[in-house]
Amino acid sequence: MRVLIIEDDLDIATNLYDFLEGRGNVVDLARDGVTGMHLAVSDEFDAIVLDLGLPGIDGLSLCGKLRREARRDVPILVLTARDVLDDKLAAFDCGADDYLVKPFALREVEARLKALVSRRRGRVVDRKLVAGVIEFDTASLAVAVDGRPVHLSRKCLHLLEMLMSAPNRVYSRAELEQALWGDEHPQSDSLRSHMHLLRRALTDGRGHSPIETVHGVGYRFAAHDGSPA
């Protein structure tokens, strides 16, 4: 995930940053509301962790502006210092998706962010993923390599969406199997077979495919040539 943390408390900000980055996320940090607002509108994030008490613009105003003026629907997880119903209701009124009361467990932040992001992925239908010569329209499920249409099975499309949504991120085999087959254990070489088909389908005119095997770990979609990472 690409996550923006907007939090002025240095200890909390640093802990969140280190934890989320250590878990393979790409993380940006803003220590005041103005910088946070600027980053939130000028860049694309999968989710935002937003503290309410901030210098510059406070969290509630920032959240409201992001929704109403900038028209961003990025999931927002609010951090509140007080476990007070009014604070939570105000956060939801401003368009926040979820909240956590400080102090919180870092693992819970990550779990909530993941839930928000996957809920949104199900909602976003007109999303076009582009990397180098590969285009994937996740609404029509059309995939093209160098402008040439490519036909993929459902499972391969699912794999491609996961991989392209997080370029360069290494997915473990277990993670991918869980996403594709849930708790029914696939045959031992099913994932490899699908990856083989996907890799072959995505090979461009120069014989290059972006799907890379990370030995002993899993797979990743390698973004080259200035594609978004």
Ligand code: CA
């Ligand atoms: Ca604060």
